Amino acid sequence: xxxxxxxxxISIVEICIATLIIAITAIVITFFSKNSLNMYRDSYGAxxxxxxxxxxxxxxxxxxxxxxGSDNVTIDHIxxxxxxxxxxxxxxxxxxxxxxxLISSGNRQITLMGAVN
Numbered sequence: 695x696x697x698x699x700x701x702x703x704i705s706i707v708e709i710c711i712a713t714l715i716i717a718i719t720a721i722v723i724t725f726f727s728k729n730s731l732n733m734y735r736d737s738y739g740a741x742x743x744x745x746x747x748x749x750x751x752x753x754x755x756x757x758x759x760x761x762x763g764s765d766n767v768t769i770d771h772i773x774x775x776x777x778x779x780x781x782x783x784x785x786x787x788x789x790x791x792x793x794x795x796l797i798s799s800g801n802r803q804i805t806l807m808g809a810v811n
Contacts, residue, residue: 736797740804742769743793747806750776754789754810772796780810787811 746767754760764777778791787810794803 732798736802739772739795739797739802742772743774743795743802743804744806745769746774746776747791747793747804750778750791751789751806751808751810754778754780754791755808760787760789760810 746769760780762779764775767774767776772795775794776791777794778789781788781790789808789810791806791808792803793806794801796802
């Protein structure tokens with residue numbers, strides 16, 4: 695008569711492998727969550743910069759004699775530097791508004807062009 699081996703339960707190797715799989719999954723989820731949050735913050739910054747440029751274009755359009763210039767505007771604790779240059783093209787004055795701001799990975803900027811008159 696052969697002795698029977700009791701093979702019920704989980705071995706330490708199986709527990710280590712399961713723990714390793716859970717740890718790798720948690721690291722991947724954390725990485726993608728952080729990346730997603732950074733992308734959201736950057737897109738929000740770009741949206742705010744575009745709105746700041748549109749507001750300046752509206753101000754220049756309403757001004758009787760608009761001139762070149764620059765200023766800073768703060769939106770949600772982020773400072774955006776705006777610069778605008780006006781160019782006469784025939785009977786139309788074109789405004790080129792550049793908005794720059796600082797993000798974690800460096801400096802970003804957008805440019806908006808539009809007719810002033």
